[in-house]
Amino acid sequence: MSERDRIPLAAIKDRDEVRGAYLVRGKTLRMAKNGRAYLSLQLGDKSGGLEGRVWDNAEHWDGACEAGEIALITGRGTSFQGQVQLHVTAIERLPAEAVALEDFMPTSETPLAEMESAVRGLVASVENRWVRRLLESVLDDPELGPRFRVATAAKSVHHAYLGGLMEHSLSMALVCLRLQAHYEKLYPGLLDRDLLIAGALLHDLGKVFEIGTDANFDYTSEGRLLGHIIQGVGVIDEKARAIEGFPPTLLAKVKHMVVAHHGKLEFGSPRPPHLAEALLLHFVDMIDARMNGIRALFKAQAGKEWTGFDRILESMFLSPFEGDEAAGVTSERSRDPDWYAPADGPGPGAGAAPAPTDKDDCAGSGRRASPGTEDEPDDEGPRGPENLSLF
Numbered sequence: 001m002s003e004r005d006r007i008p009l010a011a012i013k014d015r016d017e018v019r020g021a022y023l024v025r026g027k028t029l030r031m032a033k034n035g036r037a038y039l040s041l042q043l044g045d046k047s048g049g050l051e052g053r054v055w056d057n058a059e060h061w062d063g064a065c066e067a068g069e070i071a072l073i074t075g076r077g078t079s080f081q082g083q084v085q086l087h088v089t090a091i092e093r094l095p096a097e098a099v100a101l102e103d104f105m106p107t108s109e110t111p112l113a114e115m116e117s118a119v120r121g122l123v124a125s126v127e128n129r130w131v132r133r134l135l136e137s138v139l140d141d142p143e144l145g146p147r148f149r150v151a152t153a154a155k156s157v158h159h160a161y162l163g164g165l166m167e168h169s170l171s172m173a174l175v176c177l178r179l180q181a182h183y184e185k186l187y188p189g190l191l192d193r194d195l196l197i198a199g200a201l202l203h204d205l206g207k208v209f210e211i212g213t214d215a216n217f218d219y220t221s222e223g224r225l226l227g228h229i230i231q232g233v234g235v236i237d238e239k240a241r242a243i244e245g246f247p248p249t250l251l252a253k254v255k256h257m258v259v260a261h262h263g264k265l266e267f268g269s270p271r272p273p274h275l276a277e278a279l280l281l282h283f284v285d286m287i288d289a290r291m292n293g294i295r296a297l298f299k300a301q302a303g304k305e306w307t308g309f310d311r312i313l314e315s316m317f318l319s320p321f322e323g324d325e326a327a328g329v330t331s332e333r334s335r336d337p338d339w340y341a342p343a344d345g346p347g348p349g350a351g352a353a354p355a356p357t358d359k360d361d362c363a364g365s366g367r368r369a370s371p372g373t374e375d376e377p378d379d380e381g382p383r384g385p386e387n388l389s390l391f
C-alpha cells in the first residue's frame with residue numbers, strides 16, 4: 001500500500017486494513033482489566049484523530065516511536081463501543097527528514113497566503129499612522145511575521161490548526177468592524193476602528209511564542225511561565241520602542257486591548273476592560289472562539305443528532321446537520337471563499353485598501369465614523385496554563 005493509498009484517519013471504518021504514515025500525538029502504556037499491558041496511541045493527521053491500540057507485545061512496540069513523531073502504522077479498523085479504533089499490529093519510525101509535518105497537521109481551510117493578504121489589506125486601511133506602522137512592523141518582522149502566519153490559536157479548544165491564529169485574528173477583526181459600523185450609527189464616536197483592528201490582530205500575538213508548532217502544539221516553557229498576554233505585550237513594547245515618537249498614551253491603549261482581552265483576572269487578564277473597544281474585543285474573542293469550537297464539535301461528532309457534553313462549551317448541542325452533512329460543514333462547497341473580504345472595505349489584497357490619512361490619535365480624540373465599513377471531546381481542565389487559551 002503506497003502513501004497515496006493512505007486512508008485519512010477520519011475515514012477509517014470497521015475492518016479496514018490500514019498501512020500508512022500517521023502522526024503519533026501521544027502514547028501511553030496501560031494495563032488492561034485482564035492484567036496484560038497494552039499500548040494506547042493517539043494518532044493524528046489532517047483529517048482528525050483516532051485512538052490506536054497495540055494488544056500484542058505492547059512493551060516492545062512502546063519503544064518503536066515517540067510522541068510527536070510520524071510513524072508508519074499497520075493495523076485494522078475495529079469498532080469498540082460504537083467508536084472506530086485502530087488495532088495496531090506494527091509501528092515503524094520514519095526519519096524526520098522524510099516527512100513534512102504540515103502534511104499531517106490540521107491546517108486552516110482558507111489558504112494562508114489569502115488570509116495574510118486580507119490582514120495586510122486591513123492594516124493598510126488603518127488611518128492612525130502610529131498604529132499602522134506598529135502593525136506593519138509586526139507583520140514585516142522576519143521572525144514574527146512567518147510565525148504569525150502558521151501559528152495555531154490554541155492547543156485544542158479553538159482554531160487548533162496551522163494558520164488558526166491568523167484565521168481567528170482576521171475573523172475577529174472583521175466581526176469587530178461590522179459591530180463598530182453598526183454602533184457608529186447608534187452611538188457615534190463610541191468605538192475607534194483603528195484600535196479595534198489593532199486589538200483583534202495583536203490580542204493573541206504572544207501565542208506565536210506560547211505554543212509551539214511542533215506536532216503536538218505543546219506549550220513552550222516560556223509560554224507556561226509567562227502566558228501569551230505578557231508575551232504579546234512584550235513584543236508590542238519592543239516594536240513600539242523602535243518607532244520614534246510613538247505616543248505613550250496610544251501605546252498604553254493598544255497594550256490594554258491585549259491585556260484586557262480575557263475579560264477577568266481569573267481568566268488571565270491582569271486588568272478588566274477599561275476601554276469600550278477592549279470590552280467589545282473581549283466579547284468578540286469569546287464569540288469567535290466558541291463558534292469555531294462548536295463547529296469543530298459538530299464535525300467531530302458527525303452523524304449524531306445530539307453531541308456529547310462538552311466541558312469547554314459547558315453543554316451538549318442539537319446538531320443542525322443530518323447524517324454525513326456534518327462533514328460538509330468543513331467542505332469547500334459550504335464555505336464562502338471570500339469570507340475574509342469586508343463587505344465594502346478593503347478586499348483580500350492590500351492594494352484594494354483605501355489610502356490612509358495618517359490620523360495621529362485614536363480612542364479618545366478624533367473618534368469618527370468608519371468610512372470603509374458602513375454598513376477541546378476536549379480534555380483540557382478548567383485550570384492550568386491551558387486555561388489561558390480558552391479564547
Ligand SMILES: [Fe+2]
Nearest residue numbers: 203204285391
Ligand atoms: Fe483570542
Ligand SMILES: [Fe+2]
Nearest residue numbers: 203204388391
Ligand atoms: Fe487570548
